[in-house]
Amino acid sequence: MKKTFLPAAAALLLALGAQTAQADLKVLACEPEWGALVKELAGDKASVYVATTGLQDPHHIEARPSLVAAARNTQLVVCTGAELEVGWLPVLIRQSGNSAIQPGKPGNFEAASYVRKLEVPERLDRGDGDVHAAGNPHIQTDPRNIALVAEPLARRLAELDPANATVYQARSADFMARWKAAVQRWEKEAAPLRGTNVVVQHKAFPYLQQWLGLVEVAVLEPKPGVEPTSSHLGAVLAGLQTRPAKMILRAAYNDGRGSEWLAERTRLPIVVLPFTVGGDEQAKDLFSLYDDTVQRLLKGAR
Secondary structure (H helix, E strand, O other): OOOOOOOHHHHHHHHHHOOOOOOOEEEEEOOHHHHHHHHHHHHHHEEEEEOOOOOOOOOOOOOOHHHHHHHHOOOEEEEOOOOOOOOOHHHHHHHHOOHHHOOOOOOEEEHHHHOOOOOOOOOOOHHHOOOOOOOOOOHHHOHHHHHHHHHHHHHHHHHHOHHHHHHHHHHHHHHHHHHHHHHHHHHHHOHHHOOOEEEEOOOOOHHHHHHHOOEEEEEOOOOOOOOOOHHHHHHHHHHOOOOOOOEEEEEOOOOOHHHHHHHHHHOOOEEEEOOOOOOOOOOOOHHHHHHHHHHHHHHHOO
């Protein structure tokens, strides 16, 4: 008998068509990048409520009634973890009264648990500012970390919704293939950035810097989470005389006054990065997030 092999795309469509169109799983994503990843992996098998936007600081969110209601009615909470949401997520989960999403339960997924963290502090002191004991939580700025999170997240979706396990498996394989090709393309495009000196507003980009070979020469915040003072900005300006930079990086949600002050005096371009899905009009999903990030960095480095 002649054997027939279906292409990967056809196999994916077959798996999708074998299931009903109903969204079976309710998911609450703390940040837009994880909401976007769930959509890639689940398609119409999950309804996703995203707690924050790309123009909000994920450190400082209020556990408002609408979020409590969403947490009460969800089966899975997908968050960064690593203490990024420590100021609001524990309150949200407690007030929800939802036993399924408590820490340690299958309904509680922390993305940072699957990634090697950078900038893990050697000591913990409140005087050092907003320092995270588990390391820097901004893992989504390196797309390789998205890949590390995707497969365990797909497995968790299948665990909670076994009836659609074949869909999650097929979509995960399809996403990983497309993602691997995209990462290779981004790295090729961004090759000229390697070794470029940058000033950052907040220590939000160590994973991006490691990925693309950017060199951080100054930070506008004197301590993590502390707005820059005039004296600290003056010290940064003086330091740039010996270690010049090519651009100033800040996330879309950052207050721009410090970076604007420095840009006026150095004529360095300010590169406002989307930081997450929805951080600007171009970053509509995970793929366009990194498309836009790389292009903005290349433009700033000219």
